Every structure is written in C-alpha cells, then in structure tokens.
Amino acid sequence: MATAKIVLNASRDIPFNKLVLSQANVRKVKAGVSIEELAEDIARRTLLHSLAVRPVLDAEGAEGAETGVYEVPVGGRRFRALELLVKQKRMTKTQPVPCVVRTGGFAEEDSLAENLQREPLHPLDQFRAFQTLREAGLGEEEIAARFFVGAGVVKQRLKLATVAAPLLDAYADDKMTLEQLMAFTVTDDQARQEQVWEALSKAYSREPYQIRRLLTEGAVRASDKRALFVGLEAYEAAGGVVMRDLFLHDDGGWLQDPALLDRLVAEMLEAEAATVRAEGWKWVEVALAFPYGHSRGLRRLSGEPVPLSEAEQATYDALHAEYERLEGNDPADAGELDAVAQRFVEIDVALRALEDRPAVYETAEVARAGVFVSVDAEGQLQIDRGYVRPEDEAPVEPVAVPGNxxxxxxxxxxxxxxxxxxxxxxxxxxxxxxxxxxxxxxxxxxxxxxxxxxxxxxxxxxxxxxxxxxxxxxxxxxDPDIAFLAALHALCLRSFYQRGGGSCLDLELKSAGFGVQPPDLAASASAKAIDARQRSWGGQLPQAAADLWATLSAFDGDSRAALFAHCVSFGVNAVHEPWNRNPQRLAHADALAQAVGLDMAAAGWAPTVDAYLGRVPKARILEAVREARGPEAAQLIDHLRKPDMAKEAERLLAGSGWLPEPLRPPTDASMEGDAGAEGDDTEVLPAFLTGDGEAPVPTEAVAA
Structure with missing residues (x-):
C-alpha cells in the first residue's frame, strides 16, 4: 500500500485589516514578554513567525462561502503586537502579513498544539548565543536593549558561557544544576573549575556553597581590613586578581593573591611610618594590629589641638547655626523630613571633621615618646601618637628633704x-x-x-x-563619703597615672593580663567601649597626680560613682587559668555577671569559625546548630568535612543568639555548684576551650 503524502497548508500574505483575533486561542493568562516589548522586537527584526489563520465563513449567505476575513487562533500575541504598531502609525493597516491558512480540524486544537509542541530554548544555548553576539562586536548594553533585559543579566549569561567546556557539557546533560554552574563562575581559572568538579563528583553532596568555598579557598575577602586598607584599585594595579560572584552578594569579591596583598599593606604602613618618624618621635612601631592592652603602663602625652583658622571657624559657626535652625523647624511633609535628616547627617560629618584636630606636643616630650601605626577593624589607618615608656621618662632631679x-x-x-x-x-x-x-x-x-x-x-x-x-x-x-573618695583617689592613681602618684591608702588594683588573646580582641564592642571610656575620663582628670584629689573632690556623686565603677572594672578577672584553678573566684564571676545582667550575645560575641566553631569537634558544632536551629538544620550539614561544617554552621548560627555553655548567663544552681567545688581538680571549663596545646601564659598582675 502506498504511503499517503503529507500536504502542507498554503501560505499567503494577507492584509492586516483582513485579520481578526479568534476567541479560540487557548492562551488566556499573560506570561512572558509583554506586548509592548514584542512590538519593539517586530519593529526591529520584522515578523519572524507566520500567523496561523482560518477563513471566516459567511453564516447568512451560501453555505461555506468565505468572507475574505481570517481569524487568528495561533499567534494572538503577535497579532496584538502588530495591532499596537498600527495604532502607533509605525505600520499601515493594509500591510501584508505572512500567514499559514488552515481549513480542517478545530481552531482550539491548533492553538493548543502550537503552544504544547513548542520546546523552550535551553539556557546554555542562550548563554552561547549572547557570547556569539558579544564576539561579533555588540556591547553588553546593546545586547540587553535588543532582548529587553538588564545589562546585569547579560553579564551573568556571558559569565556562565565562560565556564570550562566539560562543565558546560555536564550542565547540558543534566548532570549539573544551573545553581551549581553559577557557583563555578566565581573564578576564571578553568583548570581549577575542573579540579573542583572532579573532586565533588565523587562526594555525597555538591551544594553550590561548597563549590564557592573550594574555589575561593586561600583567597582574602574584599571586606577584610587589609583589602579595605589597600583598596581594590591599588591591588589590581599591582597585578592582583579579584574573583567576583555575579549571582550572589559577595562583599566585593575575593582577592586571589594574599602574599601580594600583605606586601602592599606592609609597604603602605611603612610609608606612613616614615612620615610619622619625620615628626621627631623617639620610636615608631608598625603592625597590622597590636594586641589589646599594648599601651597599658605607658604614659600618654596630652597634646594641644591645632586651633581652627579663621575660615574654618567661620565654617564651623555656620554649620552650628544651620543645625540649630533645622532643629527648630518642623518639616511639612515626608519628603522634606528625609531631606532634613540627610542634611543633619552631612552637617554632623562636617562638624566631626573640623573637631577632629591634630594635636601639637612639646618638642622635649616628642623626643622621648613614640607612636603606634596600625590598621583598625574598618581598614582605616590608625596612628596613636604620644606614648612614653617608663625607661624614657625624664630623670628626677635630686632634692633635699629635711630628715634625721x-x-x-x-x-x-x-x-x-x-x-x-x-x-x-x-x-x-x-x-x-x-x-x-x-x-x-x-x-x-x-x-x-x-x-x-x-x-x-x-x-x-x-x-x-x-x-x-x-x-x-x-x-x-x-565618714563613708570620704572613705569612698579616698578609695577612688587610690584607684585613679593606678589607672590613669604611670607612676601611681602618692596615696596613704594601701590599696592595690591588679588587672589580669591576656597572654592568650582571641582574634581581633581590640576590635570587639567591649574593648572599644572600655577604651572610649578610658579616654573620656582621662580628658577630665588633671595631668599632674598631685592635683587629682582636688579634682575628685569637686566631682558630683554620680561622676564619682561612674569613675569608681570604671576603675574597679579593670580588676575583674574571670579568665579560665588552667594553672590557677580557683572555683570561688569563678563562682564570684558568675554572681557578678548575674548581678549586672551580662548577655554575651548582646555584648557582640558570635559563634564564628575563628572564635569557636573551628576549634571544637564536629559533635559540638552539630550540637550548637541543633540547639539554635533544630535537628533538621543539623542534618543538612552532618555529612560535611569539619572545615566546611564549621563555615556553614557559622552562617546558620548568625543572628541566633546561641552561646556555648561557658558564655551563657549563669543560673543559681550552677553558681551553687561552683561555689561548693573547692578542692575539686576537675576542669572548670571544657577542655576544648583551653587551647590547642600551647604552653599556658601566666596572668600578669599589672596596674590597671
């Protein structure tokens, strides 16, 4: 039997004014490109697909007679786009439109088949098509305009097309998800991409975050204070490469050459130190960061700020006047309120810049003092001038005192x-x-x-x-008031004056030194608050210790109490010391913490990899996540290697307020247990918090 041959429907050009939209079109819900964008695309490229039409028959005349009008059941969106172009007078209403004429079957069947049989373009084909257009000379903005997408989308698609070919093939074969492919765009090193994919192909889990971490291993985040200090432009100008993630917020990316970054930091710090040395200081110490308390025991010079010039004083007065005027006005609407708030911020910044004046010191004092040059936690240059070591103090002239x-x-x-x-x-x-x-x-x-x-x-x-x-x-x-004043006087002598001055009160205040310090201790909220308070009180006390009693006598009761609390705080020692087990001391620390309502989470401590998670076993990491986020969250990471588990746990615990047992608020029961443990040789804190085998460093008793 001969096979019947397929006969395709005839096509013809039909004037647009002879076409009408059919109600048989099954697409009722708007989706995809808008009619306006489709009209613009047709105006640029003309019509790429013909319309499928059916003749409209005359219902009143002879049966089956065509009226010369055609309905459009397939291509309704294209018809509406052409209709919009006619309304905009960008196309005549008699413009011939390519059409395929159908006569048999049902119009609804044609519309349904046209939409169901359509195969969407694979994303990889789109990536490669964008890349082809880019190679042909089209810019990212031009490509974006032609396809009605943002320039950022085009950048992302072009970035995906540059991933190593084996990985693109894996994505095309559905062996890799789009999210995984996106993670590989963090680096342009295709050899490294293939290595990571090969390693992960044998692993149980291949989450995108694992891919990113493996690819950025050893790199330095752009939010690191070293990167902020040097600046990405200077780093890249020196030949450094920055990895960027176009699909997730990456805080500026990752710097791939830590050695280059460290060299640039050292060079910049040394250049700043050379400028400072030219001021005549006896010594200048340079470091990325100094340990917390490094200036304890050194006398701080009290310099005089450089006075404002006439122009600066006029600017200062004008800003103050404007600030007071804005405070007295009530904004009329929300827009004006926002503008006033923004202006308040600008004035405040300008006033702070004028008030932050450099200090001038006596030449003789500069010759015996020194400077610390470092980088603060925000990546800004930090220069602390005017510290005198005890051995550099001016010798005391011998004087005669009447004696026996x-x-x-x-x-x-x-x-x-x-x-x-x-x-x-x-x-x-x-x-x-x-x-x-x-x-x-x-x-x-x-x-x-x-x-x-x-x-x-x-x-x-x-x-x-x-x-x-x-x-x-x-x-x-x-006389309790005088007793309090005498104690405050003695404490202030030891807290603010290098040689202690003279007090008849035999009262000592020892401050525990931190021989073992957590990372970035000086940048913690507590350290910053203590240092700010010390500077504030130091500015209110006299320069000479001999004048201290008169100054304290003139303080009101609240000021004395606040200063007393500040001085006493330096004597608090709640440090776990394996060589100095004292349960009563730690029990009292718990009682003190309970009395002041200490909340370590509110104080700024968080379970990071460096602070906790990277230094405990996997079981404790899972326990922390389980307590804070539930067993389901713990199950998500229980298969990971410890470094990856710690990093992912840090993300999960962020903002949860979770604390390890030694940092949790003490309970009455735990305090009673500690107090009754005298003579017990067991560890007060878990062994995993005692360090990594380092030799213990004794607590140094120093004057606060």
Whole structure:
C-alpha cells in the first residue's frame, strides 16, 4: 500500500485589516514578554513567525462561502503586537502579513498544539548565543536593549558561557544544576573549575556553597581590613586578581593573591611610618594590629589641638547655626523630613571633621615618646601618637628633704605630668601637722641647721605616726563619703597615672593580663567601649597626680560613682587559668555577671569559625546548630568535612543568639555548684576551650 503524502497548508500574505483575533486561542493568562516589548522586537527584526489563520465563513449567505476575513487562533500575541504598531502609525493597516491558512480540524486544537509542541530554548544555548553576539562586536548594553533585559543579566549569561567546556557539557546533560554552574563562575581559572568538579563528583553532596568555598579557598575577602586598607584599585594595579560572584552578594569579591596583598599593606604602613618618624618621635612601631592592652603602663602625652583658622571657624559657626535652625523647624511633609535628616547627617560629618584636630606636643616630650601605626577593624589607618615608656621618662632631679640624718632623699615623680610629688606632712614635737620645711638642693651652699632645733628621732616619729594612722582609720570609718573618695583617689592613681602618684591608702588594683588573646580582641564592642571610656575620663582628670584629689573632690556623686565603677572594672578577672584553678573566684564571676545582667550575645560575641566553631569537634558544632536551629538544620550539614561544617554552621548560627555553655548567663544552681567545688581538680571549663596545646601564659598582675 502506498504511503499517503503529507500536504502542507498554503501560505499567503494577507492584509492586516483582513485579520481578526479568534476567541479560540487557548492562551488566556499573560506570561512572558509583554506586548509592548514584542512590538519593539517586530519593529526591529520584522515578523519572524507566520500567523496561523482560518477563513471566516459567511453564516447568512451560501453555505461555506468565505468572507475574505481570517481569524487568528495561533499567534494572538503577535497579532496584538502588530495591532499596537498600527495604532502607533509605525505600520499601515493594509500591510501584508505572512500567514499559514488552515481549513480542517478545530481552531482550539491548533492553538493548543502550537503552544504544547513548542520546546523552550535551553539556557546554555542562550548563554552561547549572547557570547556569539558579544564576539561579533555588540556591547553588553546593546545586547540587553535588543532582548529587553538588564545589562546585569547579560553579564551573568556571558559569565556562565565562560565556564570550562566539560562543565558546560555536564550542565547540558543534566548532570549539573544551573545553581551549581553559577557557583563555578566565581573564578576564571578553568583548570581549577575542573579540579573542583572532579573532586565533588565523587562526594555525597555538591551544594553550590561548597563549590564557592573550594574555589575561593586561600583567597582574602574584599571586606577584610587589609583589602579595605589597600583598596581594590591599588591591588589590581599591582597585578592582583579579584574573583567576583555575579549571582550572589559577595562583599566585593575575593582577592586571589594574599602574599601580594600583605606586601602592599606592609609597604603602605611603612610609608606612613616614615612620615610619622619625620615628626621627631623617639620610636615608631608598625603592625597590622597590636594586641589589646599594648599601651597599658605607658604614659600618654596630652597634646594641644591645632586651633581652627579663621575660615574654618567661620565654617564651623555656620554649620552650628544651620543645625540649630533645622532643629527648630518642623518639616511639612515626608519628603522634606528625609531631606532634613540627610542634611543633619552631612552637617554632623562636617562638624566631626573640623573637631577632629591634630594635636601639637612639646618638642622635649616628642623626643622621648613614640607612636603606634596600625590598621583598625574598618581598614582605616590608625596612628596613636604620644606614648612614653617608663625607661624614657625624664630623670628626677635630686632634692633635699629635711630628715634625721640630713641626707638627700629623692621623692617619686607624680605621674603623668612629670611633676615632683607633693612632700608629705611632717609631725612636729607638739603632735600638730605642719607644712614641710623648705626644700633645697643639696650642695656646697646648702643652709646649715639652726642650733637647738634638731629633727625628731625616727623611732619617735614612727610611734607618733602609728597613733595618727589608727585615729585616721577610725575617722575615715565614720565618714563613708570620704572613705569612698579616698578609695577612688587610690584607684585613679593606678589607672590613669604611670607612676601611681602618692596615696596613704594601701590599696592595690591588679588587672589580669591576656597572654592568650582571641582574634581581633581590640576590635570587639567591649574593648572599644572600655577604651572610649578610658579616654573620656582621662580628658577630665588633671595631668599632674598631685592635683587629682582636688579634682575628685569637686566631682558630683554620680561622676564619682561612674569613675569608681570604671576603675574597679579593670580588676575583674574571670579568665579560665588552667594553672590557677580557683572555683570561688569563678563562682564570684558568675554572681557578678548575674548581678549586672551580662548577655554575651548582646555584648557582640558570635559563634564564628575563628572564635569557636573551628576549634571544637564536629559533635559540638552539630550540637550548637541543633540547639539554635533544630535537628533538621543539623542534618543538612552532618555529612560535611569539619572545615566546611564549621563555615556553614557559622552562617546558620548568625543572628541566633546561641552561646556555648561557658558564655551563657549563669543560673543559681550552677553558681551553687561552683561555689561548693573547692578542692575539686576537675576542669572548670571544657577542655576544648583551653587551647590547642600551647604552653599556658601566666596572668600578669599589672596596674590597671
């Protein structure tokens, strides 16, 4: 039997005004490219697909007679786009339109078949087509305009087309998802792409985040303070390469050459240090970051800020006046309110720039002081000028103090000002306190003692002073305000003055040194708050320790209490010390934490890879995620290697407020258990927090 031959439908050009939209079109829901965009595409490229039409028959005349009008059941969107072009007078209504004329079957069947049989373009074909157009000379913006997409979309598609060919083949064969392919675009190193895919092809999980982490392993994030300090432009100008992720927020990308970055940081810091050395300082220390507390025990010079010039003062006054004027006006609408708020910010920035004046120091002080040059947590240059080491202090001139043997006595210096401390009062034979005798330099012309007025014997002076000390203790005990002031005076001498000054109160304040420090301790919220408070109080206290008592006496009660709390805080030691187990001390630390309502999550601590997750076993990582996010979240990462597990756990725990047991708020039961553990040799904290085998560093008792 002969096979029937297929006869295709005839095609012809039909004037547009002879076409009408058929109600048999099955597409009712709008989807895809808009009619306006399709009209623009037809105007640029003309019609690429013919319309499928059916003749409209005359229902009143002879049966089956054609009317010369054709309905359009297939190509309704194209018909509407042509109709829009006619309305815009960009096409005549008699323009011939290519059409395929159908006569048999149902119009609804034609419309349904046309939409169901259509095979969408594979994304990879689109990527490669964009790449072909790019190679033909079209720019990204031009390609975007021709296909009604954003330039960013074109960049993404072009980036996908540059992935290694074996990976594109894997994607075409459905062996790789689009999300996985997108992750490989982080790097342009196709050999590295293939290595990672080969390694992951044998793994249980091939999540996109794992691909990104493997490809960026060893790279430095652009948000790292080293990268912020150098700047991406300078890094790239020096030959550095930056990896970017066009599909996810990447904080600026990853710098692929850490060695180059570190060299640039060192060179920039050394250049800044050379400028500072030219100012005449005795020493300049340079480091990316100094350990927290590195300036403790050094005297800080108090320089005078450079005065404002006439022009700067005029600008300062004008900004202040504008600020006050804006404060007194009520914005009329939301738009004006936003503009005023923005102006407030601008004025505040300008005022801060004028108020942040460089300081001028005495030449003699500069010659014995030094400077620390480093980079702060935000990647900004940090120059801390004016620190004097104890061994660089000016020598104290010997002075003569009247005494039993007439020998020279050398009093201690009075702290930050370098002034000689006030001489102690002398108890005379009538048991009254008198001012010290005139001090004179011992030398060949020193005046001789008057005959008949010899100093009291040391033994008698000691006995008399014992009586006075006992009476003074009793008097101080009866005056709590003065007792508080005396304690505050002693604490301030040790907290703000290098050599401590002089206090008759035998009161010591020791501050635990942090021989082992967590990463970026100086950048923590607590460290910044303490340093800011220390600077604030330091600016309110006198330069000379001899003037401290009068200054504190003039403070109101609230100021004294706040300053007292600040000084006492330096003595808090809740550090876990394996060589110094003291359950009572740690139990008291818990009680103190409970009393002040300490919340470590609110204080800024977070479970990061460096701070916790990278230093504990996998079981504890999973326990943390399970407690914070539930068992389902823990199951998502339980198959990962520990480095990947720690990184993913950091992401999952972000913002959860989860804390490990040693940092959680203490409970009454736990405090009672600690207090009753005297003599117990068990570890107070888990062993995994005691370090990685480093030799313990003793806590250094230093003056706060």
């Amino acid at each position: 043997d007439g020998q020279v006595a050398t009093p201690s210096a009075a702290g930050a000002g370098g002034a000689v401390a006030a001489q102690p009062a002398i108890i005379t034979g009538n048991a009254q306190v008198s001012a010290p005798a005139p001090v004179s330099v011992v030398g060949p012309e020193a005046p001789k003692e008057e005959e008949g007025l010899r100093p009291l014997p040391d033994r008698l002076l000691t006995e008399l002073s014992v009586h006075r000390t006992l009476a003074l203790r009793d008097a101080v005990a009866g």
